[in-house]
Amino acid sequence: MAITLQINGKSHSVDVDDDTPLLWVLRDVLGMTGTKFGCGMALCGACTVHIDGTAVRSCITPVDSVGNSAVTTIESIGSTPVGASVQKAWLEHQVPQCGYCQSGQIMSAAALLADNTNPTDSQIDDAMSGNICRCGTYVRIREAIKSAAASSRKGG
Amino acid sequence: MALPMNDGPDRYAPSRRDVLKVGLGAGGALFFVFGLPTLAQRLQPDPGSAVAKSAAEPEAAPFVPNAFIRIPPSGPVTLTMPYVEMGQGTYTSVPMLIAEELDLDLSQVRLEHAPPDEKLYANPLLGVQATGNSNAIRGAWQPLREAGAKARAILIAAAAKRWNVEPSSCGTERGEVVHPSTNRRIAYGELVTDAAAMPVPDKVALKQPKDFRLIGTPAKRLDLPAKVNGTATFGIDARLPGMAFATLAQSPAFGGRVKSVDDSAAKAVKGVRQIVRLDDAVAVVADHMGAAKKGLAALTIEWDDGPHAALNTSDILAELEQATQKPAVVAQRIGDASSAIENAPTKVEATYHVPFLAHATMEPMNCTVHMRRDACEIWVGTQAIARVQRAAAKVAGLPLEKIIVHNHLIGGGFGRRLESDGVERAVQIAKHVDGPVKVVWTREEDIQHDMYRPMFFDRISAGLDASGNPVAWHNRFAGSSIIARWLPAAFNNGLDPDTTEGAIDLVYDFPNFQVEYARVEPPAIGTAFWRSVGPSHNVFVTESFIDELAAAAGRDPIAYRLGLLDKSPRAKAVLALAAEKSGWGAKLPSGAGRGVSLQNAFGSYMALVAEVEIAKSGDVRVRRVVCAVDCGIVVNPDTIRAQMQSAVVFGITAALHGEITLKNGRVEQANFDTYQMLRIDAAPTIEVHIVPSNEAPGGMGEAGTSAIVPAVTNAIFAATGKRLRQLPVDPSVLKEPS
Numbered sequence: 019m020a021i022t023l024q025i026n027g028k029s030h031s032v033d034v035d036d037d038t039p040l041l042w043v044l045r046d047v048l049g050m051t052g053t054k055f056g057c058g059m060a061l062c063g064a065c066t067v068h069i070d071g072t073a074v075r076s077c078i079t080p081v082d083s084v085g086n087s088a089v090t091t092i093e094s095i096g097s098t099p100v101g102a103s104v105q106k107a108w109l110e111h112q113v114p115q116c117g118y119c120q121s122g123q124i125m126s127a128a129a130l131l132a133d134n135t136n137p138t139d140s141q142i143d144d145a146m147s148g149n150i151c152r153c154g155t156y157v158r159i160r161e162a163i164k165s166a167a168a169s170s171r172k173g174g
Numbered sequence: 175m176a177l178p179m180n181d182g183p184d185r186y187a188p189s190r191r192d193v194l195k196v197g198l199g200a201g202g203a204l205f206f207v208f209g210l211p212t213l214a215q216r217l218q219p220d221p222g223s224a225v226a227k228s229a230a231e232p233e234a235a236p237f238v239p240n241a242f243i244r245i246p247p248s249g250p251v252t253l254t255m256p257y258v259e260m261g262q263g264t265y266t267s268v269p270m271l272i273a274e275e276l277d278l279d280l281s282q283v284r285l286e287h288a289p290p291d292e293k294l295y296a297n298p299l300l301g302v303q304a305t306g307n308s309n310a311i312r313g314a315w316q317p318l319r320e321a322g323a324k325a326r327a328i329l330i331a332a333a334a335k336r337w338n339v340e341p342s343s344c345g346t347e348r349g350e351v352v353h354p355s356t357n358r359r360i361a362y363g364e365l366v367t368d369a370a371a372m373p374v375p376d377k378v379a380l381k382q383p384k385d386f387r388l389i390g391t392p393a394k395r396l397d398l399p400a401k402v403n404g405t406a407t408f409g410i411d412a413r414l415p416g417m418a419f420a421t422l423a424q425s426p427a428f429g430g431r432v433k434s435v436d437d438s439a440a441k442a443v444k445g446v447r448q449i450v451r452l453d454d455a456v457a458v459v460a461d462h463m464g465a466a467k468k469g470l471a472a473l474t475i476e477w478d479d480g481p482h483a484a485l486n487t488s489d490i491l492a493e494l495e496q497a498t499q500k501p502a503v504v505a506q507r508i509g510d511a512s513s514a515i516e517n518a519p520t521k522v523e524a525t526y527h528v529p530f531l532a533h534a535t536m537e538p539m540n541c542t543v544h545m546r547r548d549a550c551e552i553w554v555g556t557q558a559i560a561r562v563q564r565a566a567a568k569v570a571g572l573p574l575e576k577i578i579v580h581n582h583l584i585g586g587g588f589g590r591r592l593e594s595d596g597v598e599r600a601v602q603i604a605k606h607v608d609g610p611v612k613v614v615w616t617r618e619e620d621i622q623h624d625m626y627r628p629m630f631f632d633r634i635s636a637g638l639d640a641s642g643n644p645v646a647w648h649n650r651f652a653g654s655s656i657i658a659r660w661l662p663a664a665f666n667n668g669l670d671p672d673t674t675e676g677a678i679d680l681v682y683d684f685p686n687f688q689v690e691y692a693r694v695e696p697p698a699i700g701t702a703f704w705r706s707v708g709p710s711h712n713v714f715v716t717e718s719f720i721d722e723l724a725a726a727a728g729r730d731p732i733a734y735r736l737g738l739l740d741k742s743p744r745a746k747a748v749l750a751l752a753a754e755k756s757g758w759g760a761k762l763p764s765g766a767g768r769g770v771s772l773q774n775a776f777g778s779y780m781a782l783v784a785e786v787e788i789a790k791s792g793d794v795r796v797r798r799v800v801c802a803v804d805c806g807i808v809v810n811p812d813t814i815r816a817q818m819q820s821a822v823v824f825g826i827t828a829a830l831h832g833e834i835t836l837k838n839g840r841v842e843q844a845n846f847d848t849y850q851m852l853r854i855d856a857a858p859t860i861e862v863h864i865v866p867s868n869e870a871p872g873g874m875g876e877a878g879t880s881a882i883v884p885a886v887t888n889a890i891f892a893a894t895g896k897r898l899r900q901l902p903v904d905p906s907v908l909k910e911p912s
Contacts, residue, residue: 035443092404112812115262
């Protein structure tokens with residue numbers, strides 16, 4: 019049956035099984051390929067999107083559970099102030115290497131900073147340890163989150 | 175992977191075949207085409223060393239619109255990238271080499287992936303078109319700067335002719351030829367027609383390091399803006415009108431086959447289009463991956479497990495161990511190690527072994543194929559595009575020129591994407607599908623049907639004199655040779671340069687030294703290059719064992735090493751720097767320890783100090799890593815730091831978690847719960863100190879991975895007195911008795 023989703027401020031109607039993971043609707047049905055597939059079991063965080071501002075793993079989120087909630091993906095996170103500051107910090111610190119996991123990293127970081135503009139190291143660990151980076155960019159992710167937090171506090 | 179073909183620029187002699195060609199192409203753009211000097215031309219192995227000679231004499235570079243440098247009448251200059259970007263920063267450092275000499279800013283260039291062409295884009299150090307072996311900069315350093323300099327000389331000549339002035343009175347400034355005395359300037363684009371008719375200079379002077387404007391600066395990566403906003407296109411992101419999506423199950427036991435398939439439930443899944451049955455795999459083709467995965471789960475497949483149904487990792491280990499009990503092929507011999515050990519007052523002996531490792535690239539294996547009757551088009555991210563083209567031609571039953579391959583950014587390579595198995599599998603499936611199909615492996619398939627870093631077993635011994643100094647070293651090891659399969663021409667007399675790197679040509683001065691290698695291929699399970707292949711195993715063994723010798727001599731590990739380095743000043747310097755920066759010798763709390771490793775691999779020297787702390791449970795945490803690196807001339811220092819940070823995390827992941835085991839012919843690990851990765855909460859602080867150097871550039875993509883592992887296990891020894899001779903680290907051995 020047709021399911022209507024609110025994604026990045028637009029309404030999309032898709033005809034898939036109710037239990038189809040949101041990830042495949044985004045990537046394959048709607049062609050929004052910025053959100054990545056990594057594990058299919060919420061173990062790696064590559065598929066992270068926001069649902070009403072909360073970071074969720076789209077690979078295990080059945081599409082019929084989303085309802086009218088607002089889905090935000092990497093394609094539009096830059097239009098929020100915190101998302102823009104995270105992307106800017108990611109470039110300043112030259113975080114990505116292969117870059118494949120970075121959509122998910124940025125979405126997790128943006129959700130963290132939306133709630134907490136001054137996270138401690140252990141709060142960063144808690145928010146980010148669900149996101150694997152095989153290139154090992156963790157040192158720079160930590161630095162970039164701190165610098166995005168600082169610029170958010172300045173209202174930047 | 176590591177080949178000893180890293181003859182530096184001092185040994186590089188341009189031949190008539192590297193001559194740059196110039197001309198006009200489509201759209202009136204000026205092309206500069208040149209062949210990179212290939213293996214056959216450059217390879218001059220030391221007499222007696224076990225290195226291949228390729229018989230293939232390369233053709234002169236054809237003049238085709240696959241130029242390295244393309245200058246259009248207006249707009250950015252296009253550079254074709256002979257190496258693919260997989261996170262190592264090559265799409266920034268390679269353009270830096272050309273732009274430095276051609277006098278462009280990085281903002282004035284755009285990049286293109288190279289199409290398959292073994293002749294034009296062959297990696298100078300491998301002889302084939304491939305990105306690996308940490309050798310992009312090592313291979314490109316001289317020829318790409320020369321290409322840029324020659325292109326610049328031609329543009330200057332064209333402007334000088336037009337202005338009727340001496341070329342030597344002209345200069346260049348960021349994409350323009352200038353004539354300072356008359357204050358004239360003209361953009362490169364306006365010179366393209368004139369330049370195409372200019373002769374190519376035989377020789378040009380290259381800039382002196384003091385004049386570098388880009389090289390040595392921390393240039394921002396050109397590929398990163400697209401990697402923070404979701405627009406970067408990896409192979410898995412290829413999209414075609416009407417495409418189908420497929421996923422697959424391959425025989426769980428290596429070498430098994432499909433016996434029967436009940437696909438009635440799968441076909442009933444909404445969105446499933448068809449089921450493709452192959453000899454040893456079944457694929458579900460659907461409207462999207464969600465339906466394909468659901469369909470796959472609904473299949474009932476009966477497998478014939480085949481001839482390796484009883485194979486366990488312990489069987490392979492036993493075979494490797496046995497192979498080290500008899501003499502093997504000598505890879506390096508100095509003096510007479512056996513009798514020197516026999517006669518030494520102290521003899522130290524040990525055996526080591528390391529497991530199979532999966533690559534676990536974050537982008538799972540995938541490939542999109544559109545199979546038509548007379549052609550086959552492929553979208554994939556590959557480290558070896560020409561190899562992929564050949565493999566696809568074979569499976570498709572089409573001539574090479576009918577296989578079109580589009581390369582993409584790579585979501586993690588580490589050697590996995592030097593292989594063509596994923597492309598072959600996708601073509602097999604696509605032959606049954608009408609229209610384009612994207613084949614994506616689940617993570618479980620990706621881990622259970624990888625081609626793995628081989629297992630190795632080492633039997634090692636040394637003799638110490640009365641004061642504890644080593645008088646002899648003997649190491650015999652057994653395991654798979656990847657080169658023997660991947661580049662057979664480089665496997666000679668039972669040896670290849672990758673498998674032995676890090677075991678021979680050590681930085682230490684031993685009067686008697688012998689290393690032997692026994693090639694033992696495991697049954698059924700495929701082996702492949704894996705970030706820092708040979709060194710990933712050898713450096714763990716040699717740097718652990720030298721630590722054992724220091725302990726046997728009752729000496730400090732760094733002081734002991736320093737005493738053996740009189741013939742290796744670069745090694746000595748990095749070791750001394752690492753000692754200083756790490757605060758070596760300063761007291762650590764109980765349960766913590768510091769360990770060191772020293773390495774010369776991929777043309778770079780490095781010393782690493784790791785600080786670990788061990789919990790009562792035996793769990794190991796690496797808190798801090800200090801790296802001292804001498805990689806010769808640095809093209810992009812920020813990339814060097816990034817690659818060290820990356821390689822250290824990759825190596826710690828292997829040291830603490832990495833192990834693929836087989837039971838009944840099947841891989842036991844399946845996803846990131848059973849094949850674990852280091853996460854941010856366990857990542858150490860990593861400091862990188864670069865030694866300024868004017869030596870030829872060394873490779874940096876892989877070296878840190880091999881260097882960190884023994885630094886960690888040596889630190890564990892320092893903290894606990896327990897010597898770990900197999901990987902990964904087993905916390906139960908380190909657990910405090912309760």
